[in-house]
Amino acid sequence: MATVNPTLIASQVVGSGGAASVTFSSIPNTYTDLLISLSTRNDTSSSNTMYIALNGSTSSFTFKQLFGDGGAAHSGSGSTNEIGVSNSAAYTASTFSNTSIYIPNYTSSNYKSISVDTVVENNATTSYALFYASLWSNTAAVTSVSFTLTSGNFAQYSTAYLYGIKNS
Amino acid sequence: MAIATTYTPIATQTLGSAASTFTFSSIPQTYTDLLVVSNANTTNGSDSEIHYVINSDSGNHYSKTFMYGNGSSVITFRDSTLSGGENGGLAVAGSYFATASFHFMNYSNTTTYKIMLLQSAAGTNSAAIGAYLWRGSTGSSTEAITRLDFTVAGGGNFNTGTSFTLYGILAA
Numbered sequence: 001m002a003t004v005n006p007t008l009i010a011s012q013v014v015g016s017g018g019a020a021s022v023t024f025s026s027i028p029n030t031y032t033d034l035l036i037s038l039s040t041r042n043d044t045s046s047s048n049t050m051y052i053a054l055n056g057s058t059s060s061f062t063f064k065q066l067f068g069d070g071g072a073a074h075s076g077s078g079s080t081n082e083i084g085v086s087n088s089a090a091y092t093a094s095t096f097s098n099t100s101i102y103i104p105n106y107t108s109s110n111y112k113s114i115s116v117d118t119v120v121e122n123n124a125t126t127s128y129a130l131f132y133a134s135l136w137s138n139t140a141a142v143t144s145v146s147f148t149l150t151s152g153n154f155a156q157y158s159t160a161y162l163y164g165i166k167n168s
Numbered sequence: 169m170a171i172a173t174t175y176t177p178i179a180t181q182t183l184g185s186a187a188s189t190f191t192f193s194s195i196p197q198t199y200t201d202l203l204v205v206s207n208a209n210t211t212n213g214s215d216s217e218i219h220y221v222i223n224s225d226s227g228n229h230y231s232k233t234f235m236y237g238n239g240s241s242v243i244t245f246r247d248s249t250l251s252g253g254e255n256g257g258l259a260v261a262g263s264y265f266a267t268a269s270f271h272f273m274n275y276s277n278t279t280t281y282k283i284m285l286l287q288s289a290a291g292t293n294s295a296a297i298g299a300y301l302w303r304g305s306t307g308s309s310t311e312a313i314t315r316l317d318f319t320v321a322g323g324g325n326f327n328t329g330t331s332f333t334l335y336g337i338l339a340a
Contacts, residue, residue: 066237075237111264135291136237
C-alpha cells in the first residue's frame, strides 16, 4: 500500500478559557520524522516566546536563530528550549502566529536536530519571521511533545497538529 | 485544515558505513516538486557544507543567494558562477546530525531554469536559508532534473547513520 504522508497523528484546538500548555503524548514510533504545525495566540501581552519540552524535558536544548523584523536581519543563540514565537494579546486582534517544526529521525538514539519556521503577524511596523536550528542533546526517542509560553495561556482557537512522515 | 497527503517517498538511503556520495538517479517525472531531507554528519574534523549537482552537471551553471545566522551575526552572499550547489546545508562534525531540506520546484518541466529553496538547521553552528538556480547543463538550457548527487563540499565522507530521503510532491 502506498505511503500516505504526512499522516495526522493528533490535533488539538484550544477552547474557551485558554490552555497553559499543549501536549502530544504517547507518540507512536512507527514514523521516520515528525512535523508539527502550530497556529497560536497568547492571552497576555507581556511576551510572545514559545517553548518546547520533549519527553517532559526542558533541558539540554540549544539553538541558533535567524530572523527579520521588517527593518533588519538578526541572529541569536541560546541554551534554552525556546522554539518559536506566538502572537501576543497586544498584537492585532484575531491574528495568530504560524509555526512549523520538523524533527527528523525522532526515534533514533542520536541527539535530535530540530528545524523551525515561525512567523508572527501584527498590523504595525514591526513583526517577525524567524528560522531556528535547534538541538536537543538527548538520545531518547521522542514520545511526547509539549508547548508552553513565557507566561499566560494559549488563547482560544489556537491549534496544534502533529503529523508523522515515513520515508518508505 | 489538515495538510494534503503529498509527500511520497521515492527513495531513501541511510549509511551503514561512511561514504562520500548520496545519489538519486532515474528520478520519476511524475511529481510537481522534489523534496530532499538530509540528516547529516561528517567524518571530517569540522562542520562541512553539503555540495549537490544536478544531472551530473559540474559546469559553472549554478547560482545562489544565501543567508545564515551563526548566533551573533547575519551573513548573506551571492554567487552566480558556481559549479554546483555549495553551502547547500551542513554535515556537522559533532555528536548529532544536522537537518536540511532541499525543495526543487517544477523539476520536471523543460521550459524553465530550476529553482531550489534551502533550509539548513545545525543547532551548534547556524540557521540558514538559500535560493539556488540551475541554468541547465549548457548554462542556458531547461532540461528536467533526473538525477541528484550530494557530497561533502571539499571532500571527505558522510558519517555512518547519515540519511538522505527523496520525496515527490504533487500539486494536485
